[in-house]
Amino acid sequence: MTTTLPARPLHEDVQHAWQELATASGVIARVEDLLTALPAPGARTAGQRADAAAAHQAARALRTRFLDAYADAVYDRLTTGRTLRPRLDELLEAAADTFPGLVPTVARLAAETGLVQADKEGHEIDQGILLRAVLRSPTAGEHLLDSMLRPTDRALRMLPEFTRTGVAELEAVRVERRDDGVARLSMCRDDCLNAEDVRQVDDMETAVDLALLDPATRVALLRGGRMSHPRHRGRRVFSAGINLKSLSSGGIPLTGFLLRRELGYIHKIVRGVLTDHPDQWHAPRIEKPWVAAVDGFAIGGGMQLLLVFDHVLAASDAYLSLPAAKEGIIPGVANFRLARYTGPRLARQIVLGGRRIRASEPDARLLVDEVVEPEDMDAAVERSLARLDSEAVLANRRMLNLADEPGDAFRAYLAEFALQQSLRLYSEDVLDKAGRFADPTAKSTHIERS
Template identity: 60%
Template sequence: MTTRPAAPAASSAAPTGPAAPVPLSGRFDDDARRLAEQAAAAERILAALPPVPGRSRDERTRAATAHAEARAVRRDFLARHTDTVYGLLTDGLTRRPRLPDLVDAAADRVPGLVPTRAQMAAELRFVQAEKEGREIDQGRFCGAVLRSPTAGRHLVETMLGPTPRALELLDRFRAEGRVELDAVHVERRGTVAHVEFRNPGRLNAENARLVADLDTAVDLVLLDDTVRVGVLRGGTTDHPAHRGRRVFSAGIDLTDLRDGRIPLVGFLLARELGYVNKLLHGLLTDPAPGAGSERYVTKPWIGAVDTFAIGGGMQLLLTLDHVVAEEGAYVSLPAAEEGIVPGAGNLRLTRQTGARLARQVVLGGRRIAATDPEAAAVYDEVVPADRMDEAVERAAAALAAPAVAANRRMLALAEEPLDHFRTYLAEFAFAQADRAYAPDVLDKVERRWQERERRRAARGSRT
């Protein structure tokens, strides 16, 4: 089993490491130079070591020390200069680079602050357990930006804007009433837009492709003036356990997580700042500072839960206005089992279910079945499987009233002001970056992957 061991305590022999960090002065140019020097010293040490899986105990210690000392300087630098850096990257808040572009620009503009494109491309050659863990530095940068009331608010609003791909597809969607993306189908029926997840071999689990497609799909629904209500539903799957059945979502694709294909910036953070936040707060169509509530387009959303909504699937339900579930469905946030943080689920679940039930779900892994007494905290309706379509149509008709959109926006602002979301996500950026490389997480995803491979081999031997 390939797992990444925890960094051991320093050995009695003093490891060769970078020079002790020089305290920063508070002057941006001087501090940027010292940051670049410290980062370069750490990189020289890492370059002299073998790749992660081939490192000895002493080599792992040397790598951990190099990372820790460089990160200490980055932390000090960001504590002093985050707003200055963000101002440089956005030309004084006049441009709105989306999160991946912002992080890449930071690597170019402030050497040593975050990994370069080349360093991140090199990481893609490895499974999660064998990576250097450079995304941790991206997480610290994103967290520092989000902690800033000025820079963080600007970034949150930037990510609430429409994606370039949605703007390219909008005229076609308006004309034809449907768009087929790689992993999502969007179709307008009257004034209701249906967004269907399609990752059939993985029980509609979220991977990087599906998240990008959902960001585009949600934008199209919000931008089309003829649409009054949006519906989220999982398509049918061809997974052996549920072949031919609809499944809402199996959450994060743990195979892709194990294989190192769940990027922190492009998936774990962009998902929360992008389409999930748009479901709740709407689409920012007018970023001018003087504009008021008309800057946002918001619409009611319905969730149709077939079979189950696990992890990220359950997180989506916490942003929606009406949830219909079939009688046999259940929801869960298996954060304790997986070892990672369930997005903004910790922020939103408590206000919906109460603190005690939220702890049972997040910390204890409790499932909530549609027939449980507590189901009313998650579902609005529970119906037989053959009545799902009818229930969705009935809910859509009820939510299409003109005043619904305005009132659901005011409810969202009361329940979760953008600055409240921003401060939560700042800490999420730090925590999720660390958890994605924690030894217990790497061990769990590896064991799950090996068990899945054993089951697949067993099925193959029977055919």
């Protein structure tokens, strides 16, 4: 029997409306009782897995119905009428405290820290349900997107020293700004070929914030550093994509990695950073042109990055790939952006068929602006940076981005991505594929993809 939703509440009493609905239906309590009685997910029988899945389905259907009806009221309650600007993790923590049973608590998620992905319950799916509802709302969703464009506290703490010295040394990224007005971001996870994990996402957002906030920076560059990995020792590599070892070991969270990455530093490269500044009356965000230089390869998330840069160079011996179907997860916002560059047929070949694009083949020119010999990369990079160092470039890239990627369309994509990616994280095929990387003696995070 379907439980009737309470009358549409104002944000002040939506908390009571949720408690009333959850109590009347009983489905949230039944899930809790069942999970308490069952063994851990990896130890369950087929019948126990089916029982858990059915209980989760009922609870998630209830959460979805409630949020489809009251997402704006919920968001207003959590942000005090949109006067607060919480980031994703802060929003979800507040939701867990204010609406018990709607999303997992911090303690519940912390209890799964250290578990491999296959042994987790899948509570992040409930986070995906809430975030989809919020992002689908033109009012709540836009407010959340703007909140995620704010500079991080870490970047603000580091900014005075970076402004003074022009250097920031982070674990995964090194930032250097010289007298030429260029902030050079060098990805330096040399042991894992710049495979992305939570550490790299955090460092990248900090680095992007510093480049955007630094008044002496006019143009920014992203390039891979030189590697110590045995197969690529001494050579530059752009990115091996998501760190599959981290995924298998449960270290790739929905909000702290997959959504923060898209709504944080990647979105800031496109839209800029939202902060108070003198020109705010006509340019709310601080934006700058960006160049990417691809040495070696740009796999998965590395290739996704290229779709937001103003100018992309690739060495002639480099290649690009987006093995989303092989890994089983959704490749971020690439499904939204890729066809704009390549057309729908080639986009499907890359995403669904795993087609690898070599820089030397004609189709690569749909994805990169220049292909140069490896020994000529340094000079070509400098020329491209000089070409983009112009106020007219900045104004026109803003208008191009507005035309290419309207905010409402981006928000609608992210809304569905939040839920679908959370489902993918706990799907059987992804758990099986990720499990192949669980062996701690494995030598590489990218070996099956490169």
